[in-house]
Amino acid sequence: MKAIFFTLVTFFLHSSFLLIQKKQRIVFFGDSITQAGVQPNGYITRLGEMLKQKGLENNYELLGAGIGGNKVYDLYLRMENDVLSKNPDMVVIWVGVNDVWHKRTSGTGTDADKFEEFYTALIKKFKEKNIKVFVCTPAAIGEKTDYTNELDGDLNRYSNIIRTLAKSNNCNLIDLRKSFLQYNLENNKDNKESGILTSDRVHLNELGNNVVAAEMLKILQNK
Amino acid sequence: MKAIFFTLVTFFLHSSFLLIQKKQRIVFFGDSITQAGVQPNGYITRLGEMLKQKGLENNYELLGAGIGGNKVYDLYLRMENDVLSKNPDMVVIWVGVNDVWHKRTSGTGTDADKFEEFYTALIKKFKEKNIKVFVCTPAAIGEKTDYTNELDGDLNRYSNIIRTLAKSNNCNLIDLRKSFLQYNLENNKDNKESGILTSDRVHLNELGNNVVAAEMLKILQNK
Amino acid sequence: MKAIFFTLVTFFLHSSFLLIQKKQRIVFFGDSITQAGVQPNGYITRLGEMLKQKGLENNYELLGAGIGGNKVYDLYLRMENDVLSKNPDMVVIWVGVNDVWHKRTSGTGTDADKFEEFYTALIKKFKEKNIKVFVCTPAAIGEKTDYTNELDGDLNRYSNIIRTLAKSNNCNLIDLRKSFLQYNLENNKDNKESGILTSDRVHLNELGNNVVAAEMLKILQNK
Amino acid sequence: MKAIFFTLVTFFLHSSFLLIQKKQRIVFFGDSITQAGVQPNGYITRLGEMLKQKGLENNYELLGAGIGGNKVYDLYLRMENDVLSKNPDMVVIWVGVNDVWHKRTSGTGTDADKFEEFYTALIKKFKEKNIKVFVCTPAAIGEKTDYTNELDGDLNRYSNIIRTLAKSNNCNLIDLRKSFLQYNLENNKDNKESGILTSDRVHLNELGNNVVAAEMLKILQNK
Numbered sequence: 001m002k003a004i005f006f007t008l009v010t011f012f013l014h015s016s017f018l019l020i021q022k023k024q025r026i027v028f029f030g031d032s033i034t035q036a037g038v039q040p041n042g043y044i045t046r047l048g049e050m051l052k053q054k055g056l057e058n059n060y061e062l063l064g065a066g067i068g069g070n071k072v073y074d075l076y077l078r079m080e081n082d083v084l085s086k087n088p089d090m091v092v093i094w095v096g097v098n099d100v101w102h103k104r105t106s107g108t109g110t111d112a113d114k115f116e117e118f119y120t121a122l123i124k125k126f127k128e129k130n131i132k133v134f135v136c137t138p139a140a141i142g143e144k145t146d147y148t149n150e151l152d153g154d155l156n157r158y159s160n161i162i163r164t165l166a167k168s169n170n171c172n173l174i175d176l177r178k179s180f181l182q183y184n185l186e187n188n189k190d191n192k193e194s195g196i197l198t199s200d201r202v203h204l205n206e207l208g209n210n211v212v213a214a215e216m217l218k219i220l221q222n223k
Numbered sequence: 224m225k226a227i228f229f230t231l232v233t234f235f236l237h238s239s240f241l242l243i244q245k246k247q248r249i250v251f252f253g254d255s256i257t258q259a260g261v262q263p264n265g266y267i268t269r270l271g272e273m274l275k276q277k278g279l280e281n282n283y284e285l286l287g288a289g290i291g292g293n294k295v296y297d298l299y300l301r302m303e304n305d306v307l308s309k310n311p312d313m314v315v316i317w318v319g320v321n322d323v324w325h326k327r328t329s330g331t332g333t334d335a336d337k338f339e340e341f342y343t344a345l346i347k348k349f350k351e352k353n354i355k356v357f358v359c360t361p362a363a364i365g366e367k368t369d370y371t372n373e374l375d376g377d378l379n380r381y382s383n384i385i386r387t388l389a390k391s392n393n394c395n396l397i398d399l400r401k402s403f404l405q406y407n408l409e410n411n412k413d414n415k416e417s418g419i420l421t422s423d424r425v426h427l428n429e430l431g432n433n434v435v436a437a438e439m440l441k442i443l444q445n446k
Numbered sequence: 447m448k449a450i451f452f453t454l455v456t457f458f459l460h461s462s463f464l465l466i467q468k469k470q471r472i473v474f475f476g477d478s479i480t481q482a483g484v485q486p487n488g489y490i491t492r493l494g495e496m497l498k499q500k501g502l503e504n505n506y507e508l509l510g511a512g513i514g515g516n517k518v519y520d521l522y523l524r525m526e527n528d529v530l531s532k533n534p535d536m537v538v539i540w541v542g543v544n545d546v547w548h549k550r551t552s553g554t555g556t557d558a559d560k561f562e563e564f565y566t567a568l569i570k571k572f573k574e575k576n577i578k579v580f581v582c583t584p585a586a587i588g589e590k591t592d593y594t595n596e597l598d599g600d601l602n603r604y605s606n607i608i609r610t611l612a613k614s615n616n617c618n619l620i621d622l623r624k625s626f627l628q629y630n631l632e633n634n635k636d637n638k639e640s641g642i643l644t645s646d647r648v649h650l651n652e653l654g655n656n657v658v659a660a661e662m663l664k665i666l667q668n669k
Numbered sequence: 670m671k672a673i674f675f676t677l678v679t680f681f682l683h684s685s686f687l688l689i690q691k692k693q694r695i696v697f698f699g700d701s702i703t704q705a706g707v708q709p710n711g712y713i714t715r716l717g718e719m720l721k722q723k724g725l726e727n728n729y730e731l732l733g734a735g736i737g738g739n740k741v742y743d744l745y746l747r748m749e750n751d752v753l754s755k756n757p758d759m760v761v762i763w764v765g766v767n768d769v770w771h772k773r774t775s776g777t778g779t780d781a782d783k784f785e786e787f788y789t790a791l792i793k794k795f796k797e798k799n800i801k802v803f804v805c806t807p808a809a810i811g812e813k814t815d816y817t818n819e820l821d822g823d824l825n826r827y828s829n830i831i832r833t834l835a836k837s838n839n840c841n842l843i844d845l846r847k848s849f850l851q852y853n854l855e856n857n858k859d860n861k862e863s864g865i866l867t868s869d870r871v872h873l874n875e876l877g878n879n880v881v882a883a884e885m886l887k888i889l890q891n892k
Contacts (some may be wrong), residue, residue: 073296074337076626079342103330103550104776111331114297121300142599148606152599153588278847311829330550365822371829376811376821510854553772554780560743567746619754658807 030094034066046213096138137177257289260413269436319361480512482588492659542584583623715882756766765807806846
């Protein structure tokens with residue numbers, strides 16, 4: 001009887017160990033910013049290093065799925081192949097810059113209502129597969145702090161759409177736009193249009209990658 | 224007696240054959256032009272009447288699935304709900320005007336490479352379900368014949384993409400752009416920007432609906 | 447002695463007559479907002495009434511010179527006919543909304559560097575003719591207070607150009623954008639996109655006309 | 670003695686002929702295409718060489734006045750400084766590509782009605798000064814011959830505006846758009862988008878410069 005009990009205890013301990021052991025697979029789903037995220041100094045690489053420093057490297061497996069120029073509907077098109085097929089436990093969606101920016105650069109941005117429609121469809125599909133969804137607001141198109149970045153109004157609007165969707169769909173929100181605005185208000189006293197957290201108004205420089213990785217770590221641990 | 228029995232058997236077999244030969248269900252998948260197609264004078268209604276005149280009303284069931292403002296990626300988003308769920312035998316895709324037009328009106332058109340990508344994905348999904356695919360070129364944004372319709376160049380480019388996809392994917396092509404251009408070159412001697420086949424440069428007037436229905440009938444019968 | 451006295455009296459009468467007589471002619475030079483300014487409730491009409499209440503109606507003559515859809519270069523084109531030919535003492539330039547807005551609505555806005563170039567040319571021409579120049583910042587394209595008006599970033603940028611030109615050219619600045627922002631931050635708690643000072647995000651409603659007239663009165667008296 | 674007399678007469682006749690026959694000064698007024706026109710292989714340089722080959726180098730003085738990115742209203746702004754101040758006998762206006770192109774690339778093209786308005790104002794000012802006006806249609810934005818150059822429709826429309834203005838104002842028309850289209854239809858069998866007469870769809874390659882110079886020579890001699 002004792003032996004049986006001991007065996008059972010061992011079994012459950014082992015099981016729970018296995019449960020603990022199973023790495024959480026996270027897919028980072030986005031545009032060129034995420035495509036660069038897997039580079040040596042990229043935010044995904046940096047997040048991996050931060051997790052390692054905390055001894056959590058065996059808890060997470062981080063997969064990049066970013067493609068340059070992607071808008072929300074491009075993510076929808078490749079969702080099956082690039083996310084669902086990987087059977088992730090979590091997905092971090094980071095999209096929106098091109099949806100706003102391309103209105104001005106090529107006349108091919110995304111209408112706000114369509115942005116919401118496709119974003120909602122993405123969340124729904126992931127939730128149906130029991131994938132935990134993290135959503136990010138688009139960080140920046142320009143870092144000026146005197147409210148003259150041309151596309152800030154529109155970027156704020158699309159960020160609000162994402163914030164509202166996060167609430168109504170019970171997703172984890174990584175509010176990068178808020179973080180970037182705050183960081184710039186404090187640190188970009190010369191009102192530069194880039195060079196603080198971005199290299200070119202949009203893409204992350206080394207510090208930007210660190211800030212993003214740190215934000216994501218914070219949310220991951222609080223989830 | 225045997226003969227009678229045999230005749231009866233033949234008769235029932237024939238009947239069941241007729242019963243088996245179910246109506247071909249066609250979904251017309253598109254934008255506002257197709258949304259208007261099910262109206263009393265719409266092209267889908269007209270096509271139904273033309274089929275009836277030929278005694279073919281029992282061979283086809285015509286279903287409209289047009290939504291105003293749709294671009295190719297909007298079709299992709301609602302393909303499951305609005306086409307696949309209807310189990311059609313055929314689908315007629317007619318999209319492209321907004322993909323070009325919205326570049327100018329709202330900065331939210333569709334890049335040519337994305338247009339091809341989503342269009343290809345649509346065709347592939349339909350073919351996987353053994354749905355026969357008909358593709359239409361976008362008929363017109365302006366009917367002037369002196370080559371000054373602002374968006375003709377781009378519309379021709381997107382039409383060429385569809386023509387190429389029709390060939391490479393072995394789809395039936397309904398070349399409405401070609402038909403409309405030819406009709407206008409012959410009949411729009413005063414170089415009007417609308418009023419020949421369209422009411423407003425884009426949407427079909429009565430004659431336009433007739434011309435489209437006639438083109439579709441021709442292709443359906445030759446398929 | 448008598449003769450001298452008479453001469454002096456005549457001189458002073460004549461002087462005071464001249465001082466009283468000579469009305470300051472002000473031309474309001476702008477777009478559709480200014481075109482509407484001469485309507486019964488328009489801001490120019492209201493300014494006239496305010497001047498009358500202060501007993502200053504004989505000091506100023508107010509002339510409207512607004513044309514719908516005008517951008518800064520349109521003002522430059524008609525400067526000769528619509529301003530210089532009237533020999534005004536002062537000109538109030540109010541332009542900029544269309545230069546920003548038309549980028550999105552018709553692809554025909556004005557580049558920031560060209561905006562500055564034409565605006566500078568206007569100021570220079572007026573100053574050459576000894577016309578006192580007042581410049582206004584563009585008040586609003588949308589009244590939302592959560593920083594999601596699509597074009598706020600660009601509108602702020604063009605407003606800054608005007609503020610800088612006012613300084614460097616020693617012009618009187620009527621900072622309508624600042625006034626409108628402040629008013630909305632205090633009074634538009636529901637974050638409406640119009641209906642506070644504008645009827646349609648851009649054009650003035652009755653309160654908007656009053657606010658603009660009051661701002662102009664303040665600057666006129668302090669000049 | 671008679672011979673000496675005859676020589677003297679000949680000499681004076683020749684001198685007076687030279688004195689009377691002053692050089693015709695031509696200003697070429699335009700955008701980056703004209704700015705490049707004064708380069709070693711540029712169309713203005715080539716035209717000069719062609720005139721020399723015909724022994725006409727003393728009849729004409731050719732001055733370039735092109736600035737990159739210029740639209741019709743930019744020409745209007747610098748007309749005084751860059752053309753009128755040179756007291757030319759003739760001006761060749763070549764503008765329009767940026768007015769159309771910038772609609773797509775930066776949202777800052779020129780509306781068709783404004784294009785006509787400024788173009789008319791230019792012609793009027795030059796005619797008032799007795800300057801003979803030559804107007805050119807914009808040659809190309811893309812050289813494809815299958816009618817898929819994105820902006821051809823709009824470019825044709827603006828070319829028609831110029832053709833109509835040439836007629837109604839009795840100006841000399843140099844129809845470069847027509848020449849380029851014809852040349853490409855005959856010589857661009859592979860439907861290339863550039864490399865025939867342009868290096869990049871818009872700016873002239875060596876052959877393009879020659880074709881333009883030859884067209885201008887033809888019109889100059891027939892004027």
